[in-house]
Amino acid sequence: MFFKKKQHPFSQSEIALIETHLKKAELTSSCELRIFMERDCFFEEPLERAKEVFAELQMQTTQERNALLIYIATTAKKFAIFGDEAIYEKAGGASFWETAAKGFVKDVKSIDLTRAIVNCIDTLSIPMQQHFPANALGNDNELADEIVFGK
Numbered sequence: 001m002f003f004k005k006k007q008h009p010f011s012q013s014e015i016a017l018i019e020t021h022l023k024k025a026e027l028t029s030s031c032e033l034r035i036f037m038e039r040d041c042f043f044e045e046p047l048e049r050a051k052e053v054f055a056e057l058q059m060q061t062t063q064e065r066n067a068l069l070i071y072i073a074t075t076a077k078k079f080a081i082f083g084d085e086a087i088y089e090k091a092g093g094a095s096f097w098e099t100a101a102k103g104f105v106k107d108v109k110s111i112d113l114t115r116a117i118v119n120c121i122d123t124l125s126i127p128m129q130q131h132f133p134a135n136a137l138g139n140d141n142e143l144a145d146e147i148v149f150g151k
Contacts, residue, residue, distance in 0.1 A: 009037075009074055010147075014114040019146055021118045025125035030132045031087060032067040033124060034059065035117065038150035041073035049073070050080035057148065060084060066132050068124055070104075070117065079104060081124070091127035100124060 010018070018035065025033055036053045043049040050071035054060065059067040066087040071080045081101055083091065091097070100123050107116035 009113060015147060017114065018117050018121070021121040022146070025121050025128060028125065028134055029128035030064055030066065030135055031128040032059065032062050033070070033121065033128070034067070035070045035072070035147045036150060037072045037074060037147060039073065039075040040151065041076040041078040046071060046073060046076075046078035046080040047082065049078075050082040053150070054082050054084075064132060066128070068128070070120055070124075072113075072117075074113075079108075081120070087127065087132065090131040096127065 022033055022035070025031070034057060036050075036057065041049050043052075050069055053071055054067070054069045057069070059069060062084065064086055065084045067084045068087055069082045071078075071082065073079070079101065081097055081104075083097065088097070100120060103123055104116050104120045107119050111119075
């Protein structure tokens, strides 16, 4: 079952804000960034579910292996950031990703989910721009710039 339009946690303006930040992050880099949201996560570790979703969305097919996924299970209150091989390594390995995840959790608790996602996108866009700058000859958008709502 997928989120019904009225049951996902965002208003149209919040979705527009998040998708604007997604587009901005992708315009300045050759990376691909997606957000996947669902209610429940039946995996003990959300990173394992994020890996599965990453594969289901065929995010590993990007030319430079530099796709990123922000995974959120709203009811289960689980979250993970998963980066493909090249972006994971070039961004600084585990320490960068742990810091980004801690920032997201802090923002969810102190601000709100929408602002936490936007701040996470902005944090992730730094290594995206630094290590995979937009190609002057063309910056193909390999994946849709939208929130994917799952079960």
